[in-house]
Amino acid sequence: MATVNAESFIGQEKKGFRRGVLFERSWLSLQKARGPIRHSSVQVQAMTERPASEARIYILGGNASTLAFVSSLRPENRQITAWLAPLAWTPVGVVVGEGWQRVNIAADNVPGWVDQTFSPEDDRAFVSSLRDLEMLIRVGWHSEAPVSLTEDLVLNPEDLPEDVLDALAHPEEQLTQCAVCRRTCVRDHFVWNERRLCAWDYHATVFGKRGPWQAKPYEERYFETLPTAKYVAHGLLEDVKVDAILVLDDIEETLSRSIINQVMEAEPASAHLAVRTERGMTLLRERSAEPRP
Numbered sequence: 001m002a003t004v005n006a007e008s009f010i011g012q013e014k015k016g017f018r019r020g021v022l023f024e025r026s027w028l029s030l031q032k033a034r035g036p037i038r039h040s041s042v043q044v045q046a047m048t049e050r051p052a053s054e055a056r057i058y059i060l061g062g063n064a065s066t067l068a069f070v071s072s073l074r075p076e077n078r079q080i081t082a083w084l085a086p087l088a089w090t091p092v093g094v095v096v097g098e099g100w101q102r103v104n105i106a107a108d109n110v111p112g113w114v115d116q117t118f119s120p121e122d123d124r125a126f127v128s129s130l131r132d133l134e135m136l137i138r139v140g141w142h143s144e145a146p147v148s149l150t151e152d153l154v155l156n157p158e159d160l161p162e163d164v165l166d167a168l169a170h171p172e173e174q175l176t177q178c179a180v181c182r183r184t185c186v187r188d189h190f191v192w193n194e195r196r197l198c199a200w201d202y203h204a205t206v207f208g209k210r211g212p213w214q215a216k217p218y219e220e221r222y223f224e225t226l227p228t229a230k231y232v233a234h235g236l237l238e239d240v241k242v243d244a245i246l247v248l249d250d251i252e253e254t255l256s257r258s259i260i261n262q263v264m265e266a267e268p269a270s271a272h273l274a275v276r277t278e279r280g281m282t283l284l285r286e287r288s289a290e291p292r293p
């Protein structure tokens with residue numbers, strides 16, 4: 001069978017081919033022309049069998065702070081539109097930020113742009129398969145622009161590092177810069193004295209030596225002013241020599257207060273600090289200089 005090149009299919013689309021059908025057929029003919037294809041291309045092909053009206057994205061590459069993607073590789077005024085989504089690294093994984101930045105890339109230099117933007121010298125940089133990208137450019141791949149980033153929209157999940165792919169399973173968050181270290185962090189997860197902090201600086205500040213440690217059980221009114229955090233990252237407590245000794249998730253408020261105060265009463269020699277978290281309260285205890293009996 002004679003193979004038909006992508007350009008001729010693109011020409012026919014103008015005469016009324018449906019987009020999904022068009023791509024599938026041009027893909028298959030290219031595939032025949034190129035011989036065996038590797039695993040990721042099969043996935044790209046499978047994804048294009050979905051209805052043409054749905055949004056799809058192709059990840060171009062990324063690094064510690066940015067994820068770049070396109071939803072169309074059809075040039076307009078000889079330019080391709082790409083989107084840059086911000087990323088924040090937290091102790092519980094990577095978070096994708098709201099508010100994407102739009103960039104225009106010269107249509108004849110998309111692989112060059114990817115290579116330059118996500119340089120191999122950057123440890124955390126990754127790039128998509130150049131071969132798939134060139135193929136999609138050649139067939140003029142196009143889909144609806146997405147309104148949010150989710151894994152099921154991604155044509156090339158195999159090109160993403162695991163932790164970045166995991167980030168797509170969670171809702172986007174508003175990101176900001178940490179008031180102390182300027183690292184990108186989630187805007188409202190760790191706020192202390194009206195300053196938005198990254199998890200690392202929050203744990204170091206609030207649970208550090210100068211944090212609001214208590215020698216005695218809490219008076220009722222103090223429970224209203226406890227530090228609040230999205231979560232306590234147990235891995236970060238080691239640096240401040242603190243233990244999380246009690247996690248009260250989904251427990252009624254009065255009962256939680258009573259349990260916390262009973263523990264504090266029973267350990268008068270230790271300093272304690274209760275934190276409100278998304279799901280309840282966590283009681284921390286400062287490690288004493290001498291080993292516990």
Ligand SMILES: [Zn+2]
Pocket residue numbers: 178179180181182183197198199200201
């Ligand atoms: Zn910070």
